Amino acid sequence: RLPSDIHVRQIMAVKAGLGMDYYDNASSQKWLDTHPMPTEVELQLHPSQTCRVKASDRQGNPVAGIAFSPWTIHLSDRSYYLNISGAPRALGLERVTDAQGIATFDYLPEDVKGSIALLCTSKEWHQPEQADWMPDAHRDSPMPELKTSVFKMVEARGIVYLPDGKPASGILLQAEGRGKTNHYCRELTRTGADGGFRFLLCPEQSYLIAVTELDLAAPSLSGLLMHENEPRENLRIFLNEGTLVTGIVTHSTTGKPLAGATITFNEHGARIDERSLRLESSSSLPDEEED
Numbered sequence: 001r002l003p004s005d006i007h008v009r010q011i012m013a014v015k016a017g018l019g020m021d022y023y024d025n026a027s028s029q030k031w032l033d034t035h036p037m038p039t040e041v042e043l044q045l046h047p048s049q050t051c052r053v054k055a056s057d058r059q060g061n062p063v064a065g066i067a068f069s070p071w072t073i074h075l076s077d078r079s080y081y082l083n084i085s086g087a088p089r090a091l092g093l094e095r096v097t098d099a100q101g102i103a104t105f106d107y108l109p110e111d112v113k114g115s116i117a118l119l120c121t122s123k124e125w126h127q128p129e130q131a132d133w134m135p136d137a138h139r140d141s142p143m144p145e146l147k148t149s150v151f152k153m154v155e156a157r158g159i160v161y162l163p164d165g166k167p168a169s170g171i172l173l174q175a176e177g178r179g180k181t182n183h184y185c186r187e188l189t190r191t192g193a194d195g196g197f198r199f200l201l202c203p204e205q206s207y208l209i210a211v212t213e214l215d216l217a218a219p220s221l222s223g224l225l226m227h228e229n230e231p232r233e234n235l236r237i238f239l240n241e242g243t244l245v246t247g248i249v250t251h252s253t254t255g256k257p258l259a260g261a262t263i264t265f266n267e268h269g270a271r272i273d274e275r276s277l278r279l280e281s282s283s284s285l286p287d288e289e290e291d
Helices: none
Strands: 010-015 019-024 051-056 067-070 102-105 116-120 131-133 145-149 154-161 172-179 186-190 196-201 205-211 221-226 232-238
Touching (some): 067 102, 172 196, 196 205, 205 232, 221 232
Parallel strands (some): 051 145, 154 232
Antiparallel strands (some): 010 019, 051 102, 116 131, 172 205, 205 221
16 A cells, blocks of 8 residues: 555566566656556566676686676666666565675566666675676577676775864765766765764775765865775864855846755866776676687
């Protein structure tokens, strides 16, 4: 049973070893644009094809015990795709790598538009390049095996100080990373009673660490380049009262003031020299058979 005014975009059904289906109730790409929900829907599992993902570390060694999950699935007869990247683990969509570093998916449907991206969901590991499964390309292979590289997340620690030099507790910080990857890192944390903070960050990215409080500010830590197995400690952030910036937002055509508009300040960090990123090439293609 659901509230009568809830926006239901999709309803999914999945069965290991058999397949999956979803009811598409969306009316546009906008998340809240949905049709009125019918009292009953019928789902029929679409046949699946088994797919395997092999995860390796920087040295090429298999990584066991890490989880992968599909990002989006777009059935060929549906108008909109299903985004399951934030699905709760209770749904059982994740698959965990075995001792050989292989995670096996046995429910992914064959009849999809494009590819299905398989993402690492374990918080201790970063996957710079997703593994893309393309059912059409792999249809002749009974057990396609995709390759993907994962890097160990790295820790950054420090202390935030009040203007009087005392440790600042409860301060909200944001770490924002960019590198040679589409999967950039964004993490939030608050300082503890001792003013200390800890981030677990994706390696091989350059970071800004900024204060995001409403009534306090600080110069951001910029150009913080994080490498695998090289934690950063003793970072220092010194708070001040900041500067109040005010203004008026107007309509570009009429010139009339706009109420309720969102204002965003974008801070640009240090320029990234890609030569400083320790990235080995990784491929999401199956191994080619030898002649």
